[in-house]
Amino acid sequence: MRQGFWFQTGLVIAAMIAVLLGGIALPARAQDLMPPAPYAYKQLDDPAQEAKAHALMQSLRCLKCQSQSIADSDAPMAGDMRHQVRTRIAAGEDPEAIRAWLIQRYGDWVSYKPRLDTATWPLFAGPLLLMLSVGAVLFRRLRARGKTVTGAKP
Amino acid sequence: MRRNLLIWGPFALFGLIFVLFMGGLFAPADRDIDSHMIGQPLPQFQLQAAVADRPALASSDFATGKPRLLNIFASWCTPCIAEAPYLQQLADRGVDIYGVAIRDRPQDVAGFLARNGNPYARIGADGLSEVQLGIGSSGVPETFVIDGKGHIRYQHIGEIRAADVPMLITKLQEAQVP
Numbered sequence: 001m002r003q004g005f006w007f008q009t010g011l012v013i014a015a016m017i018a019v020l021l022g023g024i025a026l027p028a029r030a031q032d033l034m035p036p037a038p039y040a041y042k043q044l045d046d047p048a049q050e051a052k053a054h055a056l057m058q059s060l061r062c063l064k065c066q067s068q069s070i071a072d073s074d075a076p077m078a079g080d081m082r083h084q085v086r087t088r089i090a091a092g093e094d095p096e097a098i099r100a101w102l103i104q105r106y107g108d109w110v111s112y113k114p115r116l117d118t119a120t121w122p123l124f125a126g127p128l129l130l131m132l133s134v135g136a137v138l139f140r141r142l143r144a145r146g147k148t149v150t151g152a153k154p
Numbered sequence: 155m156r157r158n159l160l161i162w163g164p165f166a167l168f169g170l171i172f173v174l175f176m177g178g179l180f181a182p183a184d185r186d187i188d189s190h191m192i193g194q195p196l197p198q199f200q201l202q203a204a205v206a207d208r209p210a211l212a213s214s215d216f217a218t219g220k221p222r223l224l225n226i227f228a229s230w231c232t233p234c235i236a237e238a239p240y241l242q243q244l245a246d247r248g249v250d251i252y253g254v255a256i257r258d259r260p261q262d263v264a265g266f267l268a269r270n271g272n273p274y275a276r277i278g279a280d281g282l283s284e285v286q287l288g289i290g291s292s293g294v295p296e297t298f299v300i301d302g303k304g305h306i307r308y309q310h311i312g313e314i315r316a317a318d319v320p321m322l323i324t325k326l327q328e329a330q331v332p
Contacts, residue, residue, distance in 0.1 A: 032230040032257040037282050063187060063292035076257055077292075080283035105290035107190050 040079030189290030201278025211278030
């Protein structure tokens, strides 16, 4: 009777462990079995080139994980993009040309560095206009106050 | 009187921003990234064969006068299993389907085709996602309609479902007209 209880308890615990392990193992199935691209995690030998590549990789958006840069992401596709960036820079390509190449394929979306164009100009002009209008209001009020103060003097 | 109306200005602004934010919060998330390569020629590429029993794939294989499908897939991609029967339906209706296997080992591709069928006329192995990046694709599976001149005409993001089969046939017919 008591043995039966322990047997059942053991069975329940084993089942719980199996469910937990199953839950952990499942997402791993959606990963590929290929090793990372050669330059996904390997820096370029030339420190100046690597610095250029890294600066660019930090301002390119990962297509899979969407809120990380490709420098921050461990998604295999981000690794392939880092490989692409590093090999092109090693071949002497300009970082902005690589950015333009990606924007041509994925749109402005892929770049974290906003461009100034017909759609984005309010972003740049907005703060400037706000500062100017605040300055104008401040100027008028200060001048008005100066007048009343001098006017109030006997 | 004018001042009384003006006092509602900040409240109206708050209401406007509130509606804007709520709209953004409750609108269904759209995480698809459209390729901007529609209308552009396929970038030059030459891939090695992904499996022994299908020829390799190069960009020049598309510019032969007949519209075709370029299917981005992988053995490790679950939705690719779901679209396999519909790709087979398209192949049965005479559509040439050229596959690009993303980050895949030959034995894994072979196993995937053995389990889910092989609708592909050619399969190239894209181990570094180079072709995928070149055509502006951001996930698996994706399917592109390529016209007979080798120009990208249409992009379908995600798996092909039953309703997409006639749609893709129509897109292929449209691609036939120059």
